[in-house]
Amino acid sequence: MTHFRVTPVALGLAVLLTLVVILAAGTGPYQIPPRDVVAAILDRVAGNHDQGQTATVLFQIRLPRIAAAICVGAALSAAGAAYQNLFRNPLVSPDILGVSHGAGLGAVIGILFGLPVAVIELMGFVTGSLTVVLVSALAWSLRERGDILMLVLSGIVVGALAAAAISLVKIIADPYSQLPMITYWLLGSLASIRPDDLAVVVPTVAIGLIPLFLLRWRIAVLSLGDDDARALGVDTRRTRQVVIAAATLITASVVAVSGVIGWVGLMVPHLARLLVGARFDRLLPVSILLGASFMVVVDTLARTIAPIEIPIGVLTALVGGGLFVWLITRHGARALWRRE
Amino acid sequence: MIGLAGRSIVLIVLLLFAQLLASSSSAEARTVVDSAGRRVEVPDTINRVFASGPPAGVLLYVVAPEKMIGWGRTPRDIDKPFLLPATRELPELGRLTGRGDTINTERLMASRPDVIIDFGATSDTYRSIAERIQAQTGIPYLLIDGRFENTPAALRLLADILGVSERGEALARASEAIFAEVDRAVAAVPPAVRPRIYLARGLDGFETGSRGSINTEIIERVGAVNVVEGVREAGGLARVSPEQVIAWAPDTIITIDPAVRRMIMERPEWQVVPAVRSRRVFLLPNRPFGTIDLPPSVNRLIGLPLLVHTLYPDRARTNLEADLRGFYRLFYQVDIPDAEIEKFLEGLGH
Numbered sequence: 001m002t003h004f005r006v007t008p009v010a011l012g013l014a015v016l017l018t019l020v021v022i023l024a025a026g027t028g029p030y031q032i033p034p035r036d037v038v039a040a041i042l043d044r045v046a047g048n049h050d051q052g053q054t055a056t057v058l059f060q061i062r063l064p065r066i067a068a069a070i071c072v073g074a075a076l077s078a079a080g081a082a083y084q085n086l087f088r089n090p091l092v093s094p095d096i097l098g099v100s101h102g103a104g105l106g107a108v109i110g111i112l113f114g115l116p117v118a119v120i121e122l123m124g125f126v127t128g129s130l131t132v133v134l135v136s137a138l139a140w141s142l143r144e145r146g147d148i149l150m151l152v153l154s155g156i157v158v159g160a161l162a163a164a165a166i167s168l169v170k171i172i173a174d175p176y177s178q179l180p181m182i183t184y185w186l187l188g189s190l191a192s193i194r195p196d197d198l199a200v201v202v203p204t205v206a207i208g209l210i211p212l213f214l215l216r217w218r219i220a221v222l223s224l225g226d227d228d229a230r231a232l233g234v235d236t237r238r239t240r241q242v243v244i245a246a247a248t249l250i251t252a253s254v255v256a257v258s259g260v261i262g263w264v265g266l267m268v269p270h271l272a273r274l275l276v277g278a279r280f281d282r283l284l285p286v287s288i289l290l291g292a293s294f295m296v297v298v299d300t301l302a303r304t305i306a307p308i309e310i311p312i313g314v315l316t317a318l319v320g321g322g323l324f325v326w327l328i329t330r331h332g333a334r335a336l337w338r339r340e
Numbered sequence: 341m342i343g344l345a346g347r348s349i350v351l352i353v354l355l356l357f358a359q360l361l362a363s364s365s366s367a368e369a370r371t372v373v374d375s376a377g378r379r380v381e382v383p384d385t386i387n388r389v390f391a392s393g394p395p396a397g398v399l400l401y402v403v404a405p406e407k408m409i410g411w412g413r414t415p416r417d418i419d420k421p422f423l424l425p426a427t428r429e430l431p432e433l434g435r436l437t438g439r440g441d442t443i444n445t446e447r448l449m450a451s452r453p454d455v456i457i458d459f460g461a462t463s464d465t466y467r468s469i470a471e472r473i474q475a476q477t478g479i480p481y482l483l484i485d486g487r488f489e490n491t492p493a494a495l496r497l498l499a500d501i502l503g504v505s506e507r508g509e510a511l512a513r514a515s516e517a518i519f520a521e522v523d524r525a526v527a528a529v530p531p532a533v534r535p536r537i538y539l540a541r542g543l544d545g546f547e548t549g550s551r552g553s554i555n556t557e558i559i560e561r562v563g564a565v566n567v568v569e570g571v572r573e574a575g576g577l578a579r580v581s582p583e584q585v586i587a588w589a590p591d592t593i594i595t596i597d598p599a600v601r602r603m604i605m606e607r608p609e610w611q612v613v614p615a616v617r618s619r620r621v622f623l624l625p626n627r628p629f630g631t632i633d634l635p636p637s638v639n640r641l642i643g644l645p646l647l648v649h650t651l652y653p654d655r656a657r658t659n660l661e662a663d664l665r666g667f668y669r670l671f672y673q674v675d676i677p678d679a680e681i682e683k684f685l686e687g688l689g690h
Contacts, residue, residue, distance in 0.1 A: 029587035053586070053612045060609045061582045116599070117543055171442055174413060175435070176394060176555075176635050180577045181542050191581040192544050194609070308550065308570050308578035 007282065009275050013289035017070070020293045024066050024300040029307070030057045060195065068193040068201065069299040070292040072254045073264060075205045077291025078284060079247040080265030081272065082212055085223045085280045086243050087148060094251040094265035096152065097244065098159030102131025103255040105162045108169045108182045121197070121256045128252035134158055136244065187311030188259035190299050197257045208250030211242050212284060219243055220280035261313050263320030268294055270327060372501050375485035375494070376462040378470065382480045383454050386502050390453035390479075392436040394635035395486055399459045401427065402511060402638050402671045403495060404502045409433070409451055412442075415628060422628035424673055436473070449477055457498065459637060460486035488557045491638060492516045514670055515641050525648045525655040526563035535564045535651050538590035538615065539632065541577070545600040545610075546585070550578050555633040558640050562647045564592070582609040590615050592651065596626040596634065601687070622650050623687030627680075628672065642667040650688045660685065 026034040032054055040058050043050060079094035087096065095101065106127025110120035138154040139147065166186070173179045212219065218239045221229045226236050251265075272287040298319060302310045369381045389407045391397040397412050405424050410433035420428045433451060434443030437458075448456075456473065458466065462483050470481040482501065484494050492512040499508020537559050541547040549555035550570025555577060559566045567588040570578050586609075593615040595601050601623045604610045615621055624631045624646055629639035631646060645663040649656045661681055668676045676684075 029581075029584045031587075056608060056612045057583055057586055061586075065581075111543070114543075120543070174394075175437075176633065177541075180547060184542075184547070184579045189579060191579055192546050194607075303581050303583065306570070307568070307584060308580055309584075311579075 007276070007286075010285050010289060013286060013293065017289055017293045017296070020296050021066055021070070024069075024296050025058070025062060027300055027304055028057070028062055029304065030062075032058065032062075064195045064198055065190050065193050065299065065303075066296055067198055068190050068257065069295040071198070071201055071205050072190070072258050072261065073268070073291035073293070073295025074288040075208070075250040075254045075291075076261065076265040077268035077272070077287040077294075078209055078212060079251045081269035081280065081283050081287040082219060082243050082247050083265075084269050085219055085278075085283070086240060087152065088223055088225070090270065091266070093262070094247060095159070095260075095262075097135045097155040097248065098131045098162055099128045099248055099251045100255055100260045100262075101159045101162035101166065103128030103252055104186055104260055105131075105165050105169070107185055107256070107259070108166055108173075111178055111181050111185065112169050112173055114178075117192070118196075124256035125252050128255055129248055131158055131162060132244065132248040132252075184311065185259045186313075188261035188313035188316075189302070189309055189311050190258055191303070191309045193257060201253050201257050204253040205250045208246045208253070209288070211246045215239060215242060216281040216284055223278070223280065259311075259313070261316055263316040264291060264295060267316075267320040267323050271323070274327075274331070372482070374482040375490075375497065376467050376470070376483040378467065378483065380474070380480045380482055382482075382501060386454040388451075388453045389502065390433065390436070390448065390451060390456045392456055392458040393460070394435070395637035396457050396459035396484070398629055398635060398637035398639050399484065399494060399498060400457060403498045403508060404504050405673070407502060409453060419628040422668070422672060422674055422676065437469070445473070445477060448473075449479070453479055455479065455501070456481045457484060458482070459484045459494065486554075486637070488561060488636075488640060489519075491641065492519075495638070511671065514667075515638075518641050518644050521658060522562055522644045522648055525652055525657070529563060529652060529655065535592040535620075536567050536588075536590050537564045537592045537594060538567050538585060538588065538613075540593055540595040540600050540604060541597075541633075542579070543600070545595060545597075545604055546582065547577060547579055549633070550576055553577065554636045557636065558632055558643050558647065559594075562644060562651060564647075564651060585610075586612055589613065591618065591620060593621045594624055594632065594647075595621070596624045596630045596632055598623060598687075619689070622689060625684045625687070638671065641671070646684075646688060649690070660690065 022034070022037070026032060026037045032040075036054060037058065040050070040055055044055070044059065076094050080092070083092045083094060083096055084090055103124040106123035106125075107120050110123040115123070135151065135154045135158045138158065139150040142150045142154070170179060170182055173182055218234045221232050221234045222236060222239060224232075229236050255261075268291040269283065269287050272283050272290050276282040276286050298312060298315050302312050302315055369383055371379050371381050373379055387407055388409045389400055389404070390409060391400045391412065394412050400408055401423075405427050408427055408430055410431045412433065412435045414432040415423060415428065434447075435441065436443055436448065436456065456479055458470065458481070460466065462485050466483055470483050473479070474481040484497055486494070492515045495512040495515060496505075496508045499505050499511070539548050539556050539559060541549070541555070548568050549566070550568050551560075551566045553576050556566045556568070567590045568578065568580065570576070591614050593604060593613070595604070601621055604616060604621050610616045624643060626634065629635065629637065631639060631643035633640070642664065645656075645658060645660065649660045664681055664684060665676065668674055
């Protein structure tokens with residue numbers, strides 16, 4: 001029942017992702033000709049651990065960063081697609097339940113106290129997850145059953161509180177040392193991704209994606225509305241809880257290492273919907289592949305168009321905002337929520 | 341026609357009148373001209389000074405610590421041994437910089453300063469902030485030009501305004517001597533052999549200042565090249581990637597954060613940077629204030645001899661240990677323990 005058919009669209013996107021990765025691996029301020037990229041990778045696969053400059057740039061810096069971009073793009077797009085389906089609303093993004101602001105608050109407090117980077121990332125992850133727990137608990141206490149509208153409202157309120165607390169921390173922070181760090185963090189960047197980060201992020205994102213995959217049929221049914229879904233024998237409450245838990249896990253873990261990156265989780269599912277329609281079981285793999293490619297491209301731009309890092313959040317807002325306008329003018333607002 | 345005598349009388353009367361006006365006002369106030377050319381009336385004796393932000397705070401501390409009424413930010417515990425005991429426990433008042441203020445006007449007034457000083461940019465933005473706050477609170481607000489080169493003049497100006505001209509003169513002379521010694525040492529170093537420096541800031545060392553930034557001003561002042569060429573010529577802070585640092589291939593790295601230095605010496609992504617391979621990663625002192633920036637103020641003066649001795653050991657003529665002791669004694673009015681001097685020198689590879 002959970003067998004997986006590879007569609008031509010998904011296959012095409014997988015090829016696209018591979019091409020994008022190879023291109024990105026050869027591009028950067030430190031020049032590595034494509035031939036050397038391939039040679040170095042083959043060398044590493046053969047078991048030689050070259051410590052040269054090219055190898056260091058490639059294996060310590062550039063490839064981990066590309067892997068992180070794939071992970072972040074896939075995670076945010078999957079979470080966005082799941083949430084848009086769950087809330088039956090095209091304007092929903094992965095941070096609808098306050099996870100980004102929550103994670104941001106933990107991270108900026110970590111920066112304020114001058115903690116090591118790994119601890120800052122951990123704090124971001126923990127507070128991001130706690131925020132969603134808090135939102136769910138609030139929604140639960142406001143109504144007998146976890147009503148969608150209550151969930152969204154609670155998410156807005158708690159998210160706004162976290163945002164306000166972030167502003168407070170910014171005011172308290174040292175304007176010469178901590179404030180720049182906080183500003184950069186809140187704009188999102190993969191500049192300082194290290195192989196160690198991947199060892200934590202990749203498994204957590206994978207753990208979050210698995211239930212979304214396994215339950216993709218049931219999640220798809222949720223978009224019909226609670227009554228219809230229940231008539232089809234789906235336990236809507238349980239399914240919804242799983243989706244929220246999975247999306248929170250993957251979003252919080254990527255936000256913890258990359259900072260706040262907006263628009264991807266909102267935009268990519270829309271583009272994916274243009275390609276394969278709104279059915280979640282088809283949408284999910286396509287969103288993941290598209291999101292991964294998109295993020296690799298954007299991150300390559302972030303690290304190459306200027307000597308200094310352009311924050312990814314700035315680029316995704318530019319590109320995402322542009323795409324959104326194009327979508328609406330080209331296909332009309334209805335394109336955002338085609339049922340099929 | 342009024343005759344010569346008549347004209348003289350008119351002149352004398354006018355002069356007397358002017359004298360009277362001047363003396364009547366100088367009984368309680370006098371007019372000073374700040375760096376922005378603003379004429380500001382200040383009380384004759386000034387005992388309580390509010391510093392608008394960290395750079396002004398350091399300037400005020402060096403010139404007249406007894407007139408401080410508080411800190412913008414409470415000093416860290418590790419800073420306190422390097423500060424005069426009377427200033428260590430002063431209250432935290434917050435900062436006043438237009439947008440992003442952490443003190444409100446009422447609390448500012450409640451702290452009863454005689455004057456407010458700001459040490460930094462004198463652009464129209466800051467002029468207008470000064471005018472507005474002065475008009476609203478009635479407290480004289482003085483702008484002092486914060487460019488590094490202007491340090492001696494800034495020390496004299498503030499000292500004159502606060503009525504401690506003698507101290508101002510001593511400090512200004514000392515800073516002029518420091519600048520002159522740097523110029524002498526650097527003059528004969530051919531551009532081709534000057535160090536290419538990367539300033540490692542932030543928690544992970546990948547935050548830095550672009551060429552022309554106030555945070556890296558001191559690098560250019562010692563004739564070195566800041567490897568960071570940003571999108572903006574006028575500098576500013578920037579985040580960069582490890583890959584970009586490797587591409588810039590700096591031969592020298594400086595930082596004022598011990599944790600950042602440790603990270604640079606240990607982590608694999610830094611190992612291919614020429615500066616790390618040749619172990620030219622220097623830790624400059626950051627107590628009580630940073631010697632490179634943090635804040636970019638008078639505290640940078642000691643950064644100059646430290647860098648000269650580190651970057652051009654053959655050209656340096658002064659005794660670094662004596663430089664350090666002398667600077668802390670004169671500017672911060674504290675004696676640094678031998679153990680701290682050793683730590684400072686160790687960070688510079690001496």
